[in-house]
Amino acid sequence: MNSREEIIECLVTENSGEDIFALAAKLYPICRSITGDGVRQTLHHIGAHVSLDVHEVPTGTAVFDWTIPREWNIRDAYIKDASGEKIVDFAQSNLHVMSYSIPVHKHVSLQELKKHVHTLPEQPELIPYRTSYYAEDWAFCMSHCQLENLRDGTYEVVIDSSLKDGSLTYGEYLHKGETEDEFLLSAHVCHPSLANDNCSGIALLTHLAKRLAGIRTRCSYRFLFAPGTIGAITWLARNEDKARRIKHGLVVSMVGDGGGPTYKKSRRGDAMIDRAVVHVLRHSGLTPTILNFSPYGYDERQYCSPAFNLPVGLFQRSKFGAIPQYHTSADNLDFIRPEYLAQSYRLIAEALNVIENDAIYQNTLPKCEPQLGKRGLYGAIGGDKDAAAKNMAMLWILNLADGSHSLMDIAERAELPFETIQKTTQLLCNYRLLTRKAEKMLR
């Protein structure tokens, strides 16, 4: 087992982008919804990497103000024109069917058909992604171009789906750390063939869980793979006591495109996770967007509901809804790239590193500066840029290591990367210029 000090070295591996992409590509074709076999298949793929606990919660179970809906499954769906040609085929893209469409098989006029077709007139080449979980209905989705070219006539519409009592499925994996303090990492598993939203997030967290397994950590890490909204609500309803252990958390979605990175703060706004991610993004060399909490978005809505108010933020690349590919057929495997997945992975790993390794150290020679030169610690000065940063890091750490500043406090005030502060702290400990005083897990 590696120690938590080695998170940086262990988690940022060269080929993580390819591994994550490969898993995302495996998950991409599956037709997921908030219930059904698509979720089960997805969890099965995840389970090939970590030993996942899979839960089935029966239809009709009350979860706070909500009720587990009937389970939806679909085998096939198509529209045939008068000549018998399949003009829309579920087998080609599962986006063609509105999620939770009830079964239908009839012949309809073009006019009638149009009442059950969703398109994107402003993006006429793309198929939209639509759902109707709680209002019984059926519909197809297609490109606006195609719709406009349909000729009058009779169309056969078939949706071979089922909506029956069954269960909602979610999976969780707990990496046990030295303490019961938990770090929640949550991805929604309810979207069909949308690569970025959220095959990317599922794959990234799966890879992270697998890699974390080899590391002795301070926090316990809970990975939750659940359908959006109803899944998070279900978990919270069944785990009210465990929820209280959550001291840090991230919802992870849309992490494979080249935009952002974007971080939406938790409702608290100044939780340690907020500080850690903001810090990491500011030192990433990228152009991050930091958003204040708002109650619209992904499952942070549930984690940050007033009775829970958990310190859970949202990590993304492009902000949801802010890009043309969002919830369309353009969110395909071409839209995500190994390099961006690797970058997202690294940023999240760096935030974990902050949470794991923040601590308070005490300068053992706090009266004036220690003489660094006689210890050879100034040797690097005059050297490369990194050396200059390390020298500044030494001075900042010695100046602020007064028992009331944690490494993160120092990194923030020095405007230096946590990693630089962390490594320089280790160096100064080796020279007995610092002693570890206390763990620091700010909340």
Add this chain to the structure above:
Amino acid sequence: MNSREEIIECLVTENSGEDIFALAAKLYPICRSITGDGVRQTLHHIGAHVSLDVHEVPTGTAVFDWTIPREWNIRDAYIKDASGEKIVDFAQSNLHVMSYSIPVHKHVSLQELKKHVHTLPEQPELIPYRTSYYAEDWAFCMSHCQLENLRDGTYEVVIDSSLKDGSLTYGEYLHKGETEDEFLLSAHVCHPSLANDNCSGIALLTHLAKRLAGIRTRCSYRFLFAPGTIGAITWLARNEDKARRIKHGLVVSMVGDGGGPTYKKSRRGDAMIDRAVVHVLRHSGLTPTILNFSPYGYDERQYCSPAFNLPVGLFQRSKFGAIPQYHTSADNLDFIRPEYLAQSYRLIAEALNVIENDAIYQNTLPKCEPQLGKRGLYGAIGGDKDAAAKNMAMLWILNLADGSHSLMDIAERAELPFETIQKTTQLLCNYRLLTRKAEKMLR
């Protein structure tokens, strides 16, 4: 009686601009000063709309560091040239005589006359407004053009005024609310024919008092119509105990021009009235100017003096002193407009609405989000912009209604208009998703 929840509907009426303008026009010709019959006539006009308590405070009465001065009245004044022609006539504009000019009747040379004439060389067409309350003197005011055209010769100057023991007059009207907490609304009534400064403010507050009479409110509303400085000081000196009840307050002046709106914060800077007015102005669609408190201005100087330090701000359109019409004959009835008066009235009414209706509500289903869809509360989504704002308002309210945030806190954090938050709160109460927890009257 309407309830306070209906302030928005009751106070913002379509023809308020015309009504306010009509009253301002009636007040405009009166020659007001800090004492005298002009003030009494003004209060008489106000009294036609609300039952005003008129107070007379005798000359010589000590009011803190000040003393009520002798009463000044004027019947006529003019300058005749050598040919006997009236070249300046008080009957044409009461600005022609410096306020508090002592009586005079003599023949003077042009040179001597010039020592007693005020003009505005930079605005040569306009007559300035001047006063000399506490230094006995006499003077005329005229346009600089006119002064420059005067020929040498003897001039007869007549000021038929009187400066005698009498009294200072002010009026007040109290709208009683459910509590003794008072909201002070104060306008100065000492300026002669200056339409914006302050016939506009007097008329607006009179109209507001009249309309408030039909509403059951939480605060009691004290309307004070008093001469500037000495009038406010007099009221405070005679009502030290009542002053302590003032929990919110606005000095209202120059509210009929198209500039601003301008709000100068109370000395405290973070009083509820400051938050309320700033919030309303920021959501007004106009381009407001928010100023920090300074001890120069109108009667907020007295209300915010250190021993009182009342939460009283100043509401104006253009900032006093910052426009060329200020304290000149150009501040006439053409300078103010019904539409601007109506707008000012609406903004003040909206601030009242905030003060009256801010309260703390509790989300009855605080664990995760309630299922809005099954209640039909999401029906509006996908509709117009307003619907989107209401949906966001629902989410924000449910998220922040944790017993520690008031509606105003929520409006500020959500960056949504208080009115939207207020109405959406009502909707959520109707669906029992919220309960009223407590009044909230931040100070």
Add this chain to the structure above:
Amino acid sequence: MNSREEIIECLVTENSGEDIFALAAKLYPICRSITGDGVRQTLHHIGAHVSLDVHEVPTGTAVFDWTIPREWNIRDAYIKDASGEKIVDFAQSNLHVMSYSIPVHKHVSLQELKKHVHTLPEQPELIPYRTSYYAEDWAFCMSHCQLENLRDGTYEVVIDSSLKDGSLTYGEYLHKGETEDEFLLSAHVCHPSLANDNCSGIALLTHLAKRLAGIRTRCSYRFLFAPGTIGAITWLARNEDKARRIKHGLVVSMVGDGGGPTYKKSRRGDAMIDRAVVHVLRHSGLTPTILNFSPYGYDERQYCSPAFNLPVGLFQRSKFGAIPQYHTSADNLDFIRPEYLAQSYRLIAEALNVIENDAIYQNTLPKCEPQLGKRGLYGAIGGDKDAAAKNMAMLWILNLADGSHSLMDIAERAELPFETIQKTTQLLCNYRLLTRKAEKMLR
């Protein structure tokens, strides 16, 4: 003795710039280092103006983590070329020898010589300033042009220096005030012929000490003239108890050039000295740079080390390291000017004035405004700009003199110069509108 209220009048004299420059010019030729006769000569010059306590601390004495090094002195040094011509001569510029160079006398090839020569390739005309206090070595410094023109051949190198047990020398002067609270003014005295860095600072503080002698002050003023780093550490190690008395402090260096002014805040960031200097600079009419504390710089590094954390900032003109003349032969007497020295002196004196004269006053008539007109205090209104500022100052002081705001608090909120607030306070005291309530020495 003048009183502290007269600091403004006493300290800002017309010819201070010339006097300070003259002293800086006397100090300029001396070859200073962190020990040796150069420091002693420098202190001797200072001692001609104030009665300096000179301390000698023997080689080998432990001062916290450091040890007083051997004493370095130098009599002569040169490089002769093959023809016997002196191509580099210490007598011409003491920058030619790296400080703390060990004695050497040998003949070397050009190649060997180059290993012991420092130049500035990017500033080829200038001689750099270099030191090697703690690593035994020898080197010459010269212009890069000269180095490039040297021909192959044998060179005679002579450094007639000594590095022997001796002592480190520093001087201090205490101006006793009414209290034991101390204001530290510290200049480093270890740089050789560098006019701005720090003949300017030494001369300015010497002049200030001399002028302060005639003034009865609240604080005691400790002037410390010590070698950089090791000198400050030595003083702190020998005066741990006295250090606790330091309530304000400034490190003063590079105060003769026309850049800046620059102020680097103390580690605390909100100490009274920080507020005072920032305030003075913001009202200086110059374009100041205000920097947050960082642990790199001058002796504030030691004063602000965690176990001391003294409220000591750094006052400079151009920021160290940020100008091309820094640590080169271009930092000569042409680089500093009497007018800039006078300006720096005035700014520091103004900050002293704030510290000395900040106090809390109480408005004796806090209910509404006092009637300023009847006291003739409004007489000035309508006059020049200064009168307007004084009128505003009167209003601000009366408004905020509620027993909880000091003059500095008022100056900051009113955005008026402390001096205006101070003088207007005196005026209002004369009229018994204010009484002095308490000293105010914020820390």
